Amino acid sequence: xRSYALLVHPSANRVYADASVSLTVAELGVLASTxxxxxxxxxxPTRIAGxxxxxxxxxxxxxxxxxxxxxxxxxxxxxxGGEMLRPVELSRRxxxxxxxxxxxxxxxxxxxxxxxxxxxxxxxxxxxxxAPLRIxxxxxxxxxxxxxVLMNGWHAAGVDVDxxxxxxxxxxxxxxxxxxxxxxxxxxNPLRREGARLGRxxxxxxxxxxxxxxxxxxxxxxxxxxxxxxTRAVHQAASFDAVVTDAPYGVQHGSRSGGRLARSPLDLLxxxxxxxxxVLRPGGAMGIAWNVRVAARDEALGIxxxxxxxxxxxxxxxxxxxxVDHAIQRDVLVARKPRPTPV
Ligand SMILES: C[S@@+](CC[C@H](N)C(=O)[O-])C[C@H]1O[C@@H](n2cnc3c(N)ncnc32)[C@H](O)[C@@H]1O
Numbered sequence: 001x002r003s004y005a006l007l008v009h010p011s012a013n014r015v016y017a018d019a020s021v022s023l024t025v026a027e028l029g030v031l032a033s034t035x036x037x038x039x040x041x042x043x044x045p046t047r048i049a050g051x052x053x054x055x056x057x058x059x060x061x062x063x064x065x066x067x068x069x070x071x072x073x074x075x076x077x078x079x080x081g082g083e084m085l086r087p088v089e090l091s092r093r094x095x096x097x098x099x100x101x102x103x104x105x106x107x108x109x110x111x112x113x114x115x116x117x118x119x120x121x122x123x124x125x126x127x128x129x130x131a132p133l134r135i136x137x138x139x140x141x142x143x144x145x146x147x148x149v150l151m152n153g154w155h156a157a158g159v160d161v162d163x164x165x166x167x168x169x170x171x172x173x174x175x176x177x178x179x180x181x182x183x184x185x186x187x188x189n190p191l192r193r194e195g196a197r198l199g200r201x202x203x204x205x206x207x208x209x210x211x212x213x214x215x216x217x218x219x220x221x222x223x224x225x226x227x228x229x230x231t232r233a234v235h236q237a238a239s240f241d242a243v244v245t246d247a248p249y250g251v252q253h254g255s256r257s258g259g260r261l262a263r264s265p266l267d268l269l270x271x272x273x274x275x276x277x278x279v280l281r282p283g284g285a286m287g288i289a290w291n292v293r294v295a296a297r298d299e300a301l302g303i304x305x306x307x308x309x310x311x312x313x314x315x316x317x318x319x320x321x322x323x324v325d326h327a328i329q330r331d332v333l334v335a336r337k338p339r340p341t342p343v
Pocket of ligand 1: 139142
């Protein structure tokens with residue numbers, strides 16, 4: 001076992017105030033209980049020469065270090081030897097420039113650091129599969145999750161009922177791909193099922209490199225502008241490795257108003273979770289961030305269990321709650337879709 005010290009990115013303090021360290025402890029805890037089971041010890045805050053770090057022991061391979069590099073707040077890693085700190089390279093998975101994640105700013109945006117945490121804990125909780133994964137954000141807003149999924153080099157799909165969110169994201173991605181001179185194709189088409197018009201659909205194919213584009217290894221971004229309860233009409237059953245979403249908080253943001261958005265967050269989850277569970281692969285996981293001021297954790301977990309999923313509700317999974325503002329106390333629910341038992 002080696003001893004490590006992880007430097008948490010100082011910008012995370014702006015996002016979470018005092019919670020960045022405890023959330024990173026919980027995020028590492030999920031990693032230790034999933035992908036790195038038995039190889040990563042419990043993390044605890046420490047100070048070295050007056051600077052805060054997270055200390056943990058581990059028996060980590062090069063592949064494990066890529067996962068440590070994925071941790072949403074990870075800035076730098078050191079191996080400890082007596083008084084000395086030896087820098088350990090954290091290879092990053094990032095396939096694109098990071099302004100993909102930061103350019104768009106708008107009221108109601110889920111911050112990028114939290115989005116990465118939510119994606120991480122959800123993906124790690126599911127069965128490991130060969131990349132590129134396919135990830136769905138069924139209430140994707142202006143695409144913060146979709147952009148992080150692309151950054152990881154995976155296929156991204158989203159659904160959102162809000163026309164303005166759909167238009168803004170489509171315009172943003174089109175312009176960003178052009179500005180970056182990346183090989184791509186983009187189209188927007190009406191979305192119909194059985195003769196009825198459900199909304200619109202945006203589809204982009206993106207080459208992270210010219211070679212991948214030429215070799216037909218483009219990444220897909222697919223966004224449907226429709227009510228999330230129609231997700232099954234857009235996507236096949238068992239077609240996603242993870243479903244990840246930041247649910248409406250039950251408070252108004254600038255661009256979200258009235259109409260179909262007026263459904264209570266809990267009613268929306270009751271209707272939508274069974275549909276999302278259908279498009280999830282057996283062994284895949286669902287991660288939902290939501291405001292505990294609109295529904296208690298147990299009530300929300302009950303909805304996941306009612307849809308046939310297995311809630312993960314022990315240890316680090318119970319340590320992800322944090323304050324966003326006076327009206328929003330956010331928590332994270334994670335559940336796994338069971339694999340059929342062999343006969
Ligand atoms: C908290 S926001 C998610 C923000 C997103 N992660 C982002 O950074 O842009 C919740 C989203 O749920 C969407 N939404 C609410 N009700 C919906 C429904 N019935 N079907 C699809 N999307 C819905 C809203 O339009 C909003 O974009």
